[in-house]
Amino acid sequence: MLPLLRCVPRVLGTAVAGIRAAAPSLPLLQPASRPCARPFGLLSVRAGSVQLPGLLRPWGPCGCGCGCGGLHTEGDKAFVEFLKDEIKEEKKIQKYKSLPKMSGGWELEVNGTEAKLLRKVAGEKVTVTFNINNSIPPAYNGEEEPSEGQKVEEQEPELTSTPNFVVEVVKDGSNKALVLDCHYPEDEIGQEEEDQSDIFSIKEVSFQSTGDSDWKDTNYTLSTDSLDWGLYDHLMDFLADRGVDNTFADELVELSTALEHQEYITFLEDLKGFVKSQ
């Protein structure tokens, strides 16, 4: 039977080689200071065996001696160092240290990854809700070869968050909300120089009861895919009159991007703390 660690580079590929470059003296998956007491041959998992994979079995109190009960591997140490650098770099490029303000008198409420913008306009309450999760469209230039003289680092695109957003309009004294689901255009390959899409578009429109927290599928939902263009333009004008226009849409991208970046950095910090667990 082959020693397990001889198999590892084939399983983990170049990642292992990279990490090994950072810590060449010790085997990757062994706890830091405790010498391995088993021949490597016995560390592989046999089919049907009740024995835990030896490499992943906790060694009682943490092998690195901190006594926290968690697992601290060389991989974890390298991971924490990587995260320290990543957090430092992300904070360096952070465009907004605090969230940018929207023009037009919108109040902002943030609950984790969900943000709400609220505005009262002469007898109406307008709420715009969006979530920064999955709001960064994939970049398509990852497969391009760098052009002559261009460094690879210069190719990294500026990430922007373009979340779908839902506009709710409620007139005073009513329990009926007009709800409009709005999207930013999706960048398609080959369309970068011929972008003739509206800055944002309305995808669906529906009435929902203000008492219901969930979207009711039994309420008629108007899809704009095959909608009369004249009606569509009236809906866009309706939104613009309530402050949801192209300026709003551009500012929302700035706000969402800033919020997403903030959440990303917080996540990295939490991840560092979790992995470090000391």
Place this chain on the structure above:
Amino acid sequence: MSLVLRNLQRAVPLRRARLREKVQAARRALGVQRFDLGVVCVDNRKIQQINRIYRDKNTPTDVLSFPFHENLKAGEIPQPDFPDDYNLGDIFLGVEYIFQHCQENEDYYDILTVTAIHGLCHLLGFTHSTEAEWRKMYQKEKQALEELSGHTGTRLQPLSRGLF
């Protein structure tokens, strides 16, 4: 057929429904309502970029036309063989430029209408590179605007007035 309207700018607040109504009227006045048309509203930066790329003029302007049917004789209405070819092309309206040049006593949407008619005439093969060509275009714009004025009561003048 379809009039596709796009507003790519935030420099000037735009009433899409009102602009659509005006351009629809312009299409009817020119007898081309059965053709698809694209109208794209852009700011000075964008129209200057398009003007630079396609006309080698690094300056904003009021309208740029991109015909679907090239080489039409002035005023020739296309007679396509296929439904997909019932398309006149696209007009880019420099709405910011137009707004900046709009006089106090002028209605902005009337000026947009006049500009759209000028752009539509270009899509129909009219040009104003020579005086003779300009005369034909001026007459066509005047005719369309007179028909519009008959419905709206306004007296609008062609964009190409004063070019020669």
